[in-house]
Amino acid sequence: MTAPLPPSHTFAPTGRLRASINLGNPILANRNPATGQPFGVSVDLAQRLAQRLGVGIELVVFDTAGQSVEAVRNGAADVGFFAIDPLRGEGIAFTAPYVLIEGSYLVRQESPLQSNHEVDLPGTRVTVGKGSAYDLFLSRELRQAEIVRVASSQAVVDEFVRQGLDVAAGVRQQLEHDQRRHPGLRLLPGRFMVIQQAMGLPKDRGADAARYLHDFVEDMKSSGFVAAALNQHHIQGASVAPAATAP
Known part of the structure; x- marks a missing residue:
């Protein structure tokens, strides 16, 4: 059961729910080439949350995860959809994840690299989207390889090819598309x-709002809403995250 609904101004102080949508992750959101409008799992969740809150919705669309995070952190958006990462936790209250996504490596056919653990070698240059979940994770984990950051996740493979780099890192579906x-x-x-893809809101909205958002996500998972959205948008390689207890 979802926690009691806080006052709508707690979630939507402008009178509309401003949802930060990141187009850098094609599993969660894309832009319709004909209409220019964003669509995807995160858009569906944002619309359902606004409906639950009884307010209108405004989609605040960004090309990179870093921009999307900053919009929520500085209060320019009310909720967002992020990969959980310790560096992003400052100023943002995360729910438990609603979707789990694989991060993969792409190399050239002639590359000597055959497995993931071989990537962290001296002289290996790994391309990532600046500020993405992969950038944050690999910045902590890689000890010998060099990280080459490019403007966005969508630009990773193009720059990997153009610069003659060794490895491209990102969402498996994006890499398969670029392949x-x-x-x-x-x-x-x-x-x-x-x-681990989760929802988040500014921490200064308070514990009641964070609890409500957590319970909303759990309800969307248990009701089959997230699974149906993944199926509707023909998403493969992502799975609904398991149920989580209240924080």
Whole structure:
């Protein structure tokens, strides 16, 4: 059962729920090429939350995760959809994850690299989208390889090819899409990380709002809403996160 609803101005002080949507992760959101409007799992969740709160919705759309995080952190948006990461926790209250996503590596066919654990070698240059979950994770985990940051997750493979770099890191689905555009590339088997995608809101909205958002996410998982959204948007390689207890 969802926690009691806090006053609507707690979530939506402007009278509309401003939802930060990150287009840098194609599993969660994309832009309709005909209309220019965003769509995807995160958009569906934002719309359902606004409906529950009884307020209108305003989608605040960004091309990168870093921009989306900052919008919530500085109060320019009321809720957002993020990969859980310790560096992002400052100023943001996260729910438990609603979706789990695989992070993968892409290399050239002729690359000597055959497994994920071989990537962290001296002289290996790994391309990531600046401020993405992969950037934050690999910045902590890689000890010998060099990280090359590019403007966005969508630009990773293009820059990897253009600069002649060694490895591209990102969402498996994005890499598979780019692989079809650039012949001669292959994915390393398995995954180097599992990304926990959650919702979040500014911490200064208070504990009641954070509890309500947590319970909302749990309800969306248990009711089958998240699974249905993944299916509707033809998303593969992502799974509904398991149930979580209240924080």
